[in-house]
Amino acid sequence: MLRQLRPRSSLIQQSPLRLLATCRQYSIQASGASTIKRQDIDPSSLTITKTTTPKETLPPTDLVFGRTFTDHMLSLEWTASEGWLAPRITPYQNLSLDPASCVFHYAFTAFEGMKAYKDSAGQVRLFRPERNMARLNKSSARIALPTFDGAAMIELIAKFAQLESRFIPDMKGYSLYLRPTMIGTQRTLGVGPPGSALFYLIASPVGPYYPTGFKAISLEATDYAVRAWPGGVGNSKLGANYAPCIVPQMEAAKRGFHQNLWLFGEEEYVTEVGTMNLFVAMKNKETGQKELITAPLDGTILEGVTRDSILSLARQKLAPEGWIISEKKYTMKDLDDAANQGRLIEVFGAGTAAIVAPVRNISWKGKMVDCGLKPGEEAGQLTLQLKDWIEARQYGDEEHEWSYTVPK
Numbered sequence: 001m002l003r004q005l006r007p008r009s010s011l012i013q014q015s016p017l018r019l020l021a022t023c024r025q026y027s028i029q030a031s032g033a034s035t036i037k038r039q040d041i042d043p044s045s046l047t048i049t050k051t052t053t054p055k056e057t058l059p060p061t062d063l064v065f066g067r068t069f070t071d072h073m074l075s076l077e078w079t080a081s082e083g084w085l086a087p088r089i090t091p092y093q094n095l096s097l098d099p100a101s102c103v104f105h106y107a108f109t110a111f112e113g114m115k116a117y118k119d120s121a122g123q124v125r126l127f128r129p130e131r132n133m134a135r136l137n138k139s140s141a142r143i144a145l146p147t148f149d150g151a152a153m154i155e156l157i158a159k160f161a162q163l164e165s166r167f168i169p170d171m172k173g174y175s176l177y178l179r180p181t182m183i184g185t186q187r188t189l190g191v192g193p194p195g196s197a198l199f200y201l202i203a204s205p206v207g208p209y210y211p212t213g214f215k216a217i218s219l220e221a222t223d224y225a226v227r228a229w230p231g232g233v234g235n236s237k238l239g240a241n242y243a244p245c246i247v248p249q250m251e252a253a254k255r256g257f258h259q260n261l262w263l264f265g266e267e268e269y270v271t272e273v274g275t276m277n278l279f280v281a282m283k284n285k286e287t288g289q290k291e292l293i294t295a296p297l298d299g300t301i302l303e304g305v306t307r308d309s310i311l312s313l314a315r316q317k318l319a320p321e322g323w324i325i326s327e328k329k330y331t332m333k334d335l336d337d338a339a340n341q342g343r344l345i346e347v348f349g350a351g352t353a354a355i356v357a358p359v360r361n362i363s364w365k366g367k368m369v370d371c372g373l374k375p376g377e378e379a380g381q382l383t384l385q386l387k388d389w390i391e392a393r394q395y396g397d398e399e400h401e402w403s404y405t406v407p408k
């Protein structure tokens, strides 16, 4: 619960329903099955309480990812009996949750990562926000957290982004990282569907991932742990998917690698890298045709918005030039063979944070697979081209349906 809005002393003698109506605590006992029709999000009931202590904005070049936050947060509470309560924008503040809240014990948490950009006319834009909302709904539903009307939530996020627009530097490469988060708040140690939940959105101004130009990364293929498996939850953006990845990431870092590459199965299928999807450009073994390959959506990888954008752009702009665009399974051996036979053109990661991250080499089975960059080169031509195409749509240089212009 938002601490300053919770008059604790007034909670004690009231009935749970009355409590909800007056102060909306986040940790409640669910009232069980209900016949009341649950309400969806109602953007018209938004209330805004502005901060009285606005923060100073940092010089853009001092921004560090996820370290500083804007003045406000958006929050909406949900109960199984009532549905979504009125949305609120309030000053950014601590949450106060009962220590028995199910989020702390059973990882009832799903989240998103998206950005707001400022275009050359100073207008705030979101990039394919409906995709993030659809993914959050899918992730939430997978762990019995509530779902919501995506369009209504985008309306609220847009209002929030507009309110915080002074935090978005109007320079290419800069943006406001938005973190929509859903947590189960029911106070119980029983393992079951949460009877109450909280959605909140916080935001952090960010600079370009590579402030001084691209720096190609080195990967370590992880063969002693798996991130996801068929029938699991690797395709959902759940908090529970991320904590277990840190130790393999630290192990890779210890040996001097930037990220670890997740393989799957005896065949060592290449899946994804850190918090990015992976793309490989190589010449096809049989035809010699150029092929852009990424792993298929088989449930073991996250359905990245950047991944989808790259595939779509490649089908539109590269396929007519003779490229094959493939979503298919490929193994670490396929990649190594292509490198050995001089067929590997480029490898790059793709995600909201960096857009694209060029890969120099991959450590696998004690050897180094060279991913095709020339000495001294930090990014391949295709990687740079794709970044430009995506940025043009994110910053509104190319007017496109992927860009959602926030009303002023």
Ligand SMILES: Cc1ncc(COP(=O)(O)O)c(C=O)c1O
Pocket: 113, 272, 274, 275, 276, 277, 301, 302, 303, 304, 305, 306, 307, 350, 351, 352, 353
């Ligand atoms: C595991 C994982 N894969 C891929 C991605 C890339 O997804 P997106 O392009 O939507 O940022 C992310 C980042 O959200 C991620 O956490």
